[in-house]
Amino acid sequence: MKPALVILDVQEVLLPLIWRSAELVGRIASLARAARESGVPVVAFQQIGESGSFFDPEQPRTRPADGLALQPSDVVIRKTATDAFYGTELAAVLVEREIxxxxxxxxxxxxxxxxxxxxxxxxxxxxxxVEDGHAPVTEGDPAAGLAPEQIVERHNRILSTGMHPGGSVRVVPAAEVAFG
Incomplete structure (x- = not known):
């Protein structure tokens, strides 16, 4: 296994909206430190939009969260879609590093x-x-009757049981993620 740590959209602008954001940022920052110590690349994403939008790329609030303590060696990629591969250099970055x-x-x-x-x-x-390394918005999904913790549990279960010939998904608590 040759891993990379991927951090999706942990941005200042989103933190007030995210369930248990302070806890999440701390947990991801710890994973990033452990990844770097093991020589594993850290790839962080910044969701951007058009000028004047919520995700205006020129606004400092759209930068990755300070609490992540990103380092100059980390790769930061801007994206415009929910899928981090869409329209980005992610695939090329991963192939170049043989991830x-x-x-x-x-x-x-x-x-x-x-x-x-x-x-x-x-x-x-x-x-x-990372089982406890992702979160939805604080309100959950009221239209579906799901609290934030139910959304996390549901996605952990669904994503870990799906079948796909391209790869596999394992759900692992942050405390058990091993990079070395």
Whole structure:
């Protein structure tokens, strides 16, 4: 296994909206430190949109969260879609580094995390989805009657049991993620 840690959209602008964001940021920052110590690349994503939009790329609030303590050696990729592969250089970055497994964390569980896990499989990568390393918005999905913790549990279960010939998904608690 040759992994990379993928951090999806943990941005200042989103933190007030995300369920248990402070806890999530701390957990992901710890994973990033452990990844670097093991020589594993850290790839963080910044969701952007058009000028003047919620995700205006020129606004400082759209930058990755300070609490992640990203380092100059980390790769930061801007994206415009829920799928981190769509229209980005992610596949090229991973191939260049001979990565075969993505350790996926970030926000939001039911949008970018879900889309990127599925796309990772289609691109032939194995996935380690960090069980407690992703979160939805604080309100959950009231229209579906789901609290935030139910969304996380549901996606952990669904994504780990799906079948795809391109790769596999293992759901692992952050405390058990091993990079070395």
């Amino acid at each position: 075969d497994t993505l350790v996926i964390t970030g926000v939001s569980t039911d949008y970018c995390v879900d889309a990127t896990v599925r796309s990772s499989l289609s691109h032939g990568f194995d996935v380690v989805l």
